[in-house]
Structure formats: C-alpha cells, structure tokens
Amino acid sequence: GDVIKVGVPLAMTGPYTDTGDNYWKGIKMAIDEINADGGLLGKQLEPIRFDTQEFAPERVMQGADYLVGQEKVDSVHAGWAGWGQDVRAYGKYTAPFFADDGSQAAVDVFKEDPEKYANIFQLTDTDINQATSMFNVLMALPYEYPNKKVVIINADDAWGTGVGDTLETKFKEAGWEVALREVVPYGTREWGPIMTRIRRIKPAIIHVEIVSAPEVITFFRQFMRTPTDTILSYGYSIVPREVVETMGKEADGLIGEVPTAMPTPEAPTPEAQAWVERFTEIWGHQPQAGSWAAYSGVKAWAAAVVAVGDEKDHAAVNRHIATVGYKGETGWWKWDEDHVMRGGGDVPFGHYQVQDGEMVTIFTDPPTRPYKDYKFIKPRWIK
Amino acid sequence: MLRVSHLTKKFGELVAVNDLSFHVAEGQIYGIAGPNGAGKSTIYNLITGYHDFEGEILFDGTPIAGMAPHKIAQLGISRTFQVPETFPSLTAAQSIGVGCHFGDSEAYDQARVDEIIAFLDLAQDRDCMADELNLLGKKKVMIGAALATRPKILLLDEPMAGSNAHEIRDLMELIKRINQEMGVTIIIIEHFMKVLTELTQKLLIIDAGARIAEGDPEEVIRDPHVIECYLGEEYADNS
C-alpha cells in the first residue's frame, strides 16, 4: 500500500502514562515532519498505538504480536518498553525496534543472541553507565566536599537498584564511605527516620534515585527542615516535570542527570536550538526526557530506510542503523555492537542543576566537561 | 449415658449455670425446665461445645471438655436450637443431607435422607428453600438434620414454642417415635408442663443455673417452690 505502518507501544493508561506521553510527543512530531515533506519513499507514515499498561509480561508480548505480527508494522518505536521483556518479545520479529528504558537487563538479553536480536536498538545507555557518569560529574563539581561520606537512597525497582549498586561501588573505589544505603518502596512520604540518621551522618553527598515526584519532593522538603551541608544529587529522579513545576525556585540547587539529552536552556547547535523551538511551539512546553530520544529513533530509522530504499528489507535497515548510524541535530548517533546508543560523543549525558526554578545543563559527560558557560551554583542551604 | 457433674458457667459476674449435676440414662426422655434465663440453653451450649466450662461432662464415659462442636456431634450428641437455625441457600432435603454426610462425604446415603423426610412427613417441602418454610417446617428440618447424624442422644430446645395445641400433639408423637423407633435418648427443654409431664420420665427444674427440683414430673410440678418461682399460681390451677 502507499502507507508505512509504524508501531508505537507505550503506556497510555496506569502509572506510566506520563512517560508514555513524553515519548509519544517526540514520535508524533517526527512522523508528522516526515509526512509533511512527502513521506518516506513517497509513502505516508501511519502510527499504530498499543497500550502497554503496566508492562506485565503477557502485555508486552501481546504488543509485539499485535503490532508486528498482525499489523505488520515496519518499525516499532517505544520508550520504556519492558526492561528486557521487550527484547524477547520483539526479538522474535525482524522489524526495527527502538526502546529507551536504558536497562542492563535488556542488554544482557541482547547479548545472549545478537543475531536473533539484530532488530533491537536502545536509545539510551544503561543504568550502569549513567550511574558512572553521575559519579564522574559529582566528582568534577567545582566544590570542596567537607568529608567523604555519602548516603544513597534508591527505589526498589530495576532502575533504582541498578543505579544504586553502581554508585555504591564507584564511591567505595574512590575511597568514600557509604554511610547509609536505603532501598525504599514507592509511596514513601515520611522520611523522618532517614533524616534523623542523615543529620547524624552529615554526609557530603546524598544521592536519591526514585523516579517519582511525590517521593523526591517530600524528601527534599523534609531535608530542608534542618539541612546539613550536603550536595543533593537526584540523578534521573530530577526528570519528572512536577519536581520543578511544584517546587519552582524552592528546588534551586538540586542536581540531576538526563541520558541522550538535549541540553537546555540553550541547545548545543543551531539545528538543535531550532528543534527545541519547534517542539515547544507544537506542544506548548519544553521537551522532556525521552521526547528527543524517541524523535531521533524515528528519524534514524527513516534515514536508514531511505538509504536502503525498501522499508520491507528489515535486515538491511537494521544493518544500516547498526553500522552507519544517523546524523541528528547535535551530530552523529552511533550504536555500539550491543545496539546501545552509548552516552558520549555528539550525544552525551546531560547533567543539570535547578537554577531559578528551571533545569539548566551545567555539565555533559563523557567526556566530563562544563556545558557552555553555565555554572554550578553552591546550594543555598550549604553554609 | 450422659453424666453432668458440678457443671458451672460464668458470663462475667453472671452465673448462668451453677454447680449443676444430673444424669441421663440410656433410652430416657429427660426434661429440663425453669424460668427464662435459668440456664437451660446454656447447658446445651456447654454439652455441645460452644462454650468452655468448669466441672465435668461425661458422654458414655468419655469427657467432652475442650472438644470442638463438630467432634462432639460426631460422638453422637446432636441438638436443635431454640431459635430455629436454617441454611438459607439449601433446600430442606439438602439441609438434612448435611447432617447425613455427618462431616464426611462417604457417609451420605440418599435412602436415609428420604427415610427421615418421610418420617417427618416433609415430602411436600423437600425442595423448598429452608428459610422459606414456616416455623414448624424450619423446626422439622432442623430436627431432621440432627437425626440424620445418627445421634445417640438428641437435645431439643423448646421444640413446642409457637405451636398450637394440635401441632404440639403431633410433635409429641414425633418425639415419642424418635425415642422408641429410633432408640434415641432425648433431653427436652420446654415451658409447657403438659408436654413434660406426658413425655418425660424424669424432670429437672433449675433456676438461676442451680437445681431446685428433680424427679418424677408429676411430683416435681406440684413442688411449691417450683410453682412459686416458675409456674405461677394460675398456671398451677388451670393445668
């Protein structure tokens, strides 16, 4: 036919709806752009959505069977997709599949059989590498730590534990004392007991890795009741938009990280800047974590299809993406032999600090270097 | 058959049964009467294991203290309740069936159920939902279920209440037949003296949980103390 079907399995209901939206906005934008200038190989792209709900195994599998098996889509663009479950589900098929849940679990599944999983591509680096990057930046901050004690608090999910474990080892290697490591369930609101211990420890760094606004906001507010001289590092937990939206200037000083990030407020290149403006114009707000990655996924696939000249030749398309990569707004996207978009090069991890109520890129990594002339500001609570 | 000695039950400060002793012989119909709240039903609840108690209860020589109700039932002690109990989601026949199963699936035999239904002539309501029966029906089903457990002794709690003279006569017939044809020892609680005097071989009158008289019914109900605290003058006259 004269349309190319594109599968979009995202959480449209339930607790993951918000991230689902972020990815959808990026994907939709890319598809509309491609269709606007004549489509792909002269064919219009037709997105077909599937609600992954809470990523229960059978749901993930059903997504694959529905989109690729039944609807015969020629590429699948997901965001958070199943932390490895997705690799198995979509690996059965050949259509290129882009996921963004940056989990080592997914990569491990891939490694079992790179041939079979040749169609799987990760848009972000793994929890391990992201955590490493967070550590590097913390160490690179222009700030004299009063002591070498760190407190690590993470949620009890795959992402949280992944980051937590990595940081723990990193800090220990660097001769730091991990004075407290707490794994907390979602829904924690009363931090009193932990605060009590923190106030005794007086750590130089607290890292919180719970990707859920209520938890991190209550944590921050209760910390601020009687703050210690501590750098608060929120890692990826800074991402939920509510954090800055709810707290505004109150959140000034928090630092965090975003993978495959489009640095803000000023993008690295004019094209990137233009993209940010386009996005903001369409959706009425700044792009969020994931939007750009998902967008680029679609574009990367489209480029490959054009190069191959046949969207049905999945093998060739996959090979092209894997070997050639794609030139995006900030420069080249290169997937490594594990089909992971490793952080670095033209698409580094972005490290932010909340300044004046907005997230500001202060570092990119690797290599660890300050971003443009944005400066790290010593948090107001540190004497 | 059933020997109760120094039975005592306290609910808080209230002494419901007070150092009570009595003995029911095999094949007997034994009557218990006494003012409201004297402790009659409580005695049943103790014998059938619904409450713990002080004192001793021997059934065929085995002490039943501390046994669960269903265990006691399986010993061969069966009872009816003062306020008719039913299984609203079962039919009359099924309800009797429950007793017939006697706690294990093997024991069931349809023949016995039919026999009991015939015995109580419940044929017409055998497939009625139990709680849609009238009072008499409910009582009969309850007795039927109790009989289905093949009891050695059957405790009846005010079976006559709410029946008219005519029905009372039928019920008395029924009880006699249960006692004679089925050879079941019976204890009966009643407030109708005529019933007790006609039916029972031995009558126990209690008040405030303690015995005030026991012996041959005819004499017992002439006992001034009994008349004074229980029967009342008028009743004594017109009975």
Next chain:
Amino acid sequence: MYIEEYLDVFISGLTNGSVYALMAVGLTLVYGVSRAFNFAYGSFYSLGGYFAWVLMVYLGLSGGYLMVLLMAVPFLIGFGYVTEKVIVAPLRKRSDWEVKVMMITLGLALFLDNGYQVLFGPRMKSLPPIMTGAVELGPIYIANQDIMIFVLAISGILAFRWLLNNTRIGMAVRAVAQNPIGAKIVGIPKNRIFAATFGISTVMVGLGGILLAQKYFISPMGGWDILVKSWVITAFGGMGSIRGGLLAAFILGMLEAYVGYVFGMTWVLFALFGVLLATLAIRPQGLMGKWG
C-alpha cells in the same frame, strides 16, 4: 543510641499515626458501621484533592482553605449520598450484597481514577501549603502542618465516636448495620441512614485528601495507596471500633518510624504485616473489634 534521635523518630511516628488516622476514619465509618466495603474510597480521597485543586489552582479562587472547605463539604456529602442512592442502595436487597457492593465500587474506582487521568492528566497536582513554619524544641522539629493534621485527626475521630455512641442518629446508624429489618420496625429510615453514612464518610476522606495534599499530593491513581493503608488500619483496629482504629493508626505509625529507623525502610512492610498477623492470631476480631 542517642535519646534525642529516638524522640525525633517518635515525632515522625506520631505524624505517620495522625496521617493514617485521618485517612482511615471514613473507612471505619462505612465499613466498620454499614459493613459495605467501598473500593472507591481512595478515589473519593482524590476527589477531595482535585476539587480543592480546581478551586484554588485552576480557577484561582481567592478565600483560601476556609472557603474551599466550606464548598467541599456540601459537594462531597452530596456526591457520597447520591452515589449510595444510585449504585449501592439497589444492591442492598440482595443476600450477597456485600460482594456486589465491593464489585460495583471497584468499577466506580476504575471509572473515577481514569476519569481524573483523562481530565487532569497523569501528572500529580499539589496545593498551596495550609500552614508553614514549625515548632523547634532543641533538636526536635515539628512542622505546624503535622501538628494541625494531628489535632484535626484526633479531634475529628473523637467527635465522630461521640456522635456514634451518644446521639440518636449514631445509634440508628449502628442499628441499621446490625439488623436492617429491626431498624425498619422501630421506624428508622434505613435507606436515608445508609446514604447519609456513605455521604459522611465521603466528606471525611475527601477532606483528608485536601489536608494531606501536602504529603500525598493528588494523582489519578493515588487513591489506592490510601485505600490499602486505611483498610489495614480499620481491620487492625477492629471493625466498628473507632477507638481501635485510632490506636491502630498510631501503633502502625510508630512501627513504621522505628522499623524504618532501626532496620531500614524495606522492612517496614514486612514488620507491619507481621504485627498484623500476630495480633489477629491472638485477637481475631482485631485490637478492639466488636465483630468481624
């Protein structure tokens, strides 16, 4: 270890406790009294929150919290009352109404929660602080907010308990719960009482939603957490026993605080249910329950 730390943890225990108490009152009422398990309880909690949010943030109404509460009470009562009349009452005639009520309220919860999602979007909403500042006694720090919640929870529950035990209405409510027919016979307007009960409980949990917005915020699915916690507390305290509920709330609050402090947060849930089981093993009717 350090005495003041234990004090500090004690304070968080109290805070937990009062928050839980505030959550659970409403459930103790409907479930403990009218014996209808309301799965939509959590959704009513969110309802209160969103109502306040619409007034204060979306419409930017001035007049602050007092104003909001004044408008919320009638709204919530009405909502609860009508809900009962329309979807719960018709089921009451059935012998298996308890299960049916569970089911229908579950459907309602599904409807409301996803309704919020569609209407207000998936992101959590927050309300301006009711009060700021804190009381500081040496090392001990107590936020005024928490004090307020504490006071409101306790007074609310006690008032409510007094109402149930000492007023004619209260007695009527219990009577209806225990024996609907008996209630009819003595002339209690059974249906109205049931609906009213539902209404009152809706108000309670709804207001809870507003007061707790500072800690628990308002999000489409946020209600479930509340439902489960309240349920644990109600059962633990003993159905129908307000005093038990109150006690349970604080015991669990303390437990959470101290277990979290000594062993770490991951153990809280295990400890919580451990204690629950132990209690039920000894007292099947809950701490102070009158019936099951």
Next chain:
Amino acid sequence: MLTIADVNAYYDQFHVLHDVSCEVHEGEVVVMLGPNGHGKSTLLKAVCGLLDRVDGTITYKGQDITGWSTEQLVNQGVIYIAENRELFGDMTVMENLKLGAYAKNARKKEKRNLARVFELFPRLAARKKQLAATMSGGEARMLAIARGLMSNADFLCIDEPSLGLQPNLRTEVFNIIKEIHRQGKSMLLVEQNIPQIADLADRVYVLEEGCITFQGSAEEAAADDRLKEIFLGM
C-alpha cells in the same frame, strides 16, 4: 381503626394470603388464630409494610396506608413486634430500648416509658448493659415486647407475644396486654395457644391456608368445638 380489605400477599411468586379481609375497631383486641405457616405473621407484616408485594387496600384511621413504609407507619402510631424479635444483637438492652423510642411521637415520653417497661420486666432492668445477642430466648422475647412498648404506639401488631416465655411470665404478659388495652390502645394479636382467650380478646379470626375461615367474638370462639379442639387446647 384498621380495615384490611381483600388483601393478597406474596413472597416473590409465592402467594400466601388470599383475599383476606378483617378489621380492628378502636380500642379492640383482635386475636388471629391459625395453624403454623398459614399466613398469620405474613398478615402482620403486610399491615406493617414489611412485604415487597401486597395487593388490596389497608386503611388505618380512615386513610389508605397500603404500600406505606414501615417508618411512616411507626410515626403514625402502628408498631410491629416480630415473631423472631429482630433485636439489635450487638447493642445493649438499654440501647435497644432507647431505639424503641426512635419514632418522633415517642421521644418525648422516652423516660416515662423506660421506667414503665423496667417495672413490667424487672429482668431487663437488671440487665441494662447486656448485649441483646446474649439474652436467653425468653429474655429476648421480653426485650422485643418492651422495645415495642417504648414506641407508645396506639396500634400494636404483636406476633406470638408469649413465644418461649415461662408459664407464669406468659400469664404476666397477657395481663400486660390487658393493661395496655385498658389504656384504650388497639391490638392485632397472633397467638397459638391462649387458655384465657375469652377474657383477653374482643374478637377472634382464624386464618387457614391464607384465608379467613372463622370470625366472631371470643365467646363464640370459645364455644366453637372445632376451634377449642385445635387452638385453645391446653
């Protein structure tokens, strides 16, 4: 006072009462006799608005009360004392009695009535704090009657008041009924065995298989051999 005309009553599909007509005049005690399960209680339930389906007309003090809710009737001064008591098991004797006076017109007189029923049933006075569920059969019956009296209604439908009462109390209860009667209240009684029917009832109906098969004065009833044999036996 109360007129029941061609009443038919059903439980679901099950047709219990067939064109029953009877009446109770101002200040009368009418006794409804009949074998078990022939619809006596059903008739009372029908009058007191406790059945889902009742056809025919019931008029009370001249107004048509068919299909009225029980609570309306209670407020009109019609009270039902149930065969199976319908007490509030988890409440104390005191609370049960207090609730008996729930009806508006009873609230004022609550204190006085309380004193009165306690004097009628000293056992209850002794057990104010006991839970109704734990009362003995007879005690529960007393409580049910007492609760009914608390409503100080002027028309009482009493279903088997003497059920499960000890002999001397049974006579006692009948005296109470006479006493209430003397205060000019009217009553529709269902009873199974009333030796002293003659000096209790003004008139007697017999309900068999859902139909009225006899009606007449107490004397006539007492004179009728068949009735004597079946109902007034002992």
Next chain:
Amino acid sequence: MDWKRMSGTMALIYGVMALMPLFVGGTDHLMHILIMCLIWAVVASCWDLIMGFAGIFSFGQVAFFVIGAYASAILALTFGIHPLAAMVLAGVVAAAIGVLVALPCLRLKGAYIALVTFAVHMILEPFLKSDMGRAIGTGGSRGILTIPPMELFGITFGAGDKVAVFYAALVLAVVCSVIIMLVIRSFWGTAFLALKDSAGFAASLGVSAFKYKLAVFALTSFLTGLAGGFYGHYIGMLSTRMLGIDLFVMLMIMLVLGGIGQFPGAILGAIVTVTFNEALAPLGTYRPMVLGALVVVLVLALPDGIIGLLRNLVPGRGAAEPAVAESTAANAGGQG
C-alpha cells in the same frame, strides 16, 4: 445451578473455544488473547470457588498465581526439572503457601481474611525484589527473562507455536473446571454453603469448618499455581509487574461479569472480560474509564452475571435471589 446445566454450559463454552483456532489460528495476537482467556478462566474459577462458594474473601489469588509462575520458572531453570513436572510442583508450592496463609485465616471473619490474604499479595512484590528473592532466583526487580518452554511429544509449547499452547491451555482449563465442578457437586459444595449460611448449625451437624476451609485454600491455590506455572512457560518471562493493580481489577471484573458463586459463570466472565477489554483498546486512554462504567452498569443490570441472565432467559428454576430476609437479621440469642 443443577449438574446437567452446569456441565452443559461448560461443554458449550469450551467446545466453541476449541473451534476458534480454525478461524483465527493464523494470527498470533488473537491466539494469544484466546490463550489468556483460558488461563484467566482457571484463575477466576478458582477465585469463584473460594469466594463465591466457600464464602472466604480471599484476595490472594493473584499472589498465588504469581507464586506458581515464579516457582515453576525457578524449578525449571535452576534445577532443570521438566516444565510439566515443574508446573505441578509449582502448584504444590502454591498450595503449601496457601495452607500456611489459611491457618491464621481460619479463625478470622470475612474482612480480616481479605486483609490477611491481600497482605500476601502486597508482601510478594517486595519479597521477590529483595535479596531473599534474588537468592532463590527470582532475578530481583529484573524478573526472569529466559524461562524454557514446555516440550512434550516433540511439540514445543512456547510463544512460538500459539495453536499448540492454546490446546494445552484448553486441556488445563477443562481439567481444572471439571475438578472445580466435581467439588461443587460433591458434599464439599453443600458443606461450603452450609458453613457460609450458619457456621454454628453446621458444626452441630458434625461439619468441620477447619477441614473444609483448609482444603479449599489448598485446592484453589494449587490450581491457581498450576495456571501460573503454565503462564510462565508460555510467555517465557516473568516480572513483578504482574502484581500491579491492573490484573487484580481485571480478575474481579471477570467474577462480576460471570456471576459470583454461579460456577461456569467465571469462565464465561473471563472470556467476555478479556474480549471486552481488547475490543475497547481503540479507546486508548478512555478504555479503563469505559470499562469501569461498564462494570457499574452491569452489576446493576445483571446482578447474577451473564450466567444469571442466561438462566433467567432459559426457563427453569429462576435465579431469584432471596431478599435480605430474616437470614441476615442478627437473630438475637444465637443459640440462647
């Protein structure tokens, strides 16, 4: 519902199911849905047995399902046991845990049982994720991503060959349903009803509440665990995300639609619910909302579920529920 009609209805349902592959055998996606229908049918029927018939408010069914799934997967993976054996063992494990849970429940009443059983559900996720969980091979918060499919007579019952899996599932469902039906038919069924109606009276007739509650807990958790194991080997991966509220609610809805305590109803409920849910998929974000509304309407419209509806259409003893009559009235004086 009488024996003939019960088995008849079941035969009809499964008969129709058995024919489905002829029409949709080609499309994996639809076959997958059918398979899930069957698996949920088992779980729902078990839930119906324990809740609808035994009158025990167990909220632990999903938990037992997940326990079964994990147990079977772990047994097959770490001990290399044949998946079929692993499944059965998983059932046993689930049953054992079921009994453990039942023990404290036996003295409890409705709401408390619900609480204790739901506690299992709530504890399970943190446990599976915890180090203890990792130790026994749950893969922590990652889950288990490589579960071997079941192989029998040279056929691989994995995600690859859906038709094969379908018929395997059908067998499982039929077997479980028959077991459940026999239980309901047997004296057990009567005993459950009796205990539910009046425990005191039942006890006086020699019926032991303890025995039957324990038994029903063991049986339902066994079957549920079995189904869980099947699920694991079919999907080939597991994660704690099955414990989300999603599945729990879905199962509840299956029961409502099918009709509680209306046995074959649960099966029908499962099938209808899953299909409904898929049919509503195009609604995207609005789906759960509409689903919720549907549940409300349906509970009001057909309180006895689909089965009840059918029964009222088909002549015969109507499903007329006795109104809350004297039965619920706290008939004062218990045994007084």
